[in-house]
Amino acid sequence: MTLLHEASCACCSGIKTMLDRRRFVGALIGGGATLTFAPQLALSAEGNYExxxxxxxxxxxxxxxxxxxxxxxxxxxxxxxxxxxxxxxxxxxxxxxxxxxxxxxxxxxxxxxxxxxxxxxxxxxxxxxxxxxxxxxxxxxxxxxxxxxxxxxxxxxxxxxxxxxxxxxxxxxxxxxxxxxxx
Ligand SMILES: [Zn+2]
Missing domain, CATH: 3.40.1050.10 (Carbonic anhydrase)
Known part of the structure; x- marks a missing residue:
């Protein structure tokens, strides 16, 4: 019943998103330096530089x-x-x-x-x-x-x-x- 409520209620799903985000950030912290550089992970070490x-x-x-x-x-x-x-x-x-x-x-x-x-x-x-x-x-x-x-x-x-x-x-x-x- 609680699960159904969370899924259908805007306020609770917002909280759930926050919790998921915290879990995600926690996983990154567990990965050491990954958190700091996470936004740049999409960039390859290779590329076209000057x-x-x-x-x-x-x-x-x-x-x-x-x-x-x-x-x-x-x-x-x-x-x-x-x-x-x-x-x-x-x-x-x-x-x-x-x-x-x-x-x-x-x-x-x-x-x-x-x-x-x-x-x-x-x-x-x-x-x-x-x-x-x-x-x-x-x-x-x-x-x-x-x-x-x-x-x-x-x-x-x-x-x-x-x-x-x-x-x-x-x-x-x-x-x-x-x-x-x-x-
Ligand atoms: Zn010198």
Whole structure:
């Protein structure tokens, strides 16, 4: 009798829906992180995204790099690889043990996210550049610019050799976020 009443009564069916919802949410909570990400479950890990951004681990660059990606309308549309020196971490002989990790990740993001380009963002006053090439190679802004120009050129060349269809953008960012692009 109670069941019949619930099924035919608008107020009770409303309560029943709430209870069902609570049970549903409870099941999601039981599934750990599932609840937080439930709305996005419909999205595949694969897809068509715009870019991979390669940046340095320097904490000062988090915000400027973030601002740059917002300005470029890349929010939610790029994968990212963060490594000391950015492009320097990928091409400098001093960091040769790291190189494979980058190239494997680039190949993976091309396969999974079908990115159209990779954007390498080196930055000024980079400690990794000093480690890789020595103090003299970053002694003043002009020398520093040439050091990064060479590393970013090497990066473009190596990307081209591995993924000739992929676009490559390379830039040197000042600590205030100002980008100087190299072609
Ligand atoms: Zn750095």
């Amino acid at each position: 870019a991979m951004v390669l940046a340095c681990i320097d904490p000062r660059m988090q915000e400027p790099v973030h601002r740059y990606t917002v300005e470029q309308n890349l929010t939610g549309k790029f994968s990212q690889f963060v490594i000391a020196g950015a492009a320097i971490g990928v091409v400098a002989p001093a960091f040769k043990n790291w190189h494979k990790a980058f190239w494997d990740n680039l190949a993976t993001t091309i396969e999974l996210h079908r990115i159209k380009k990779v954007i390498a963002i080196d930055h000024r006053d980079c400690g990794a550049a000093k480690i890789a090439y020595g103090e003299a190679k970053v002694a003043n802004p002009q020398v520093e610019t040439e050091t990064h120009r060479a590393a970013l050129g090497q990066f473009r060349k190596q990307v081209g050799e591995r993924h000739h269809q992929l676009g490559v953008e390379t830039g040197l960012m000042a600590l205030d976020g100002k980008m100087e692009m190299f072609i």
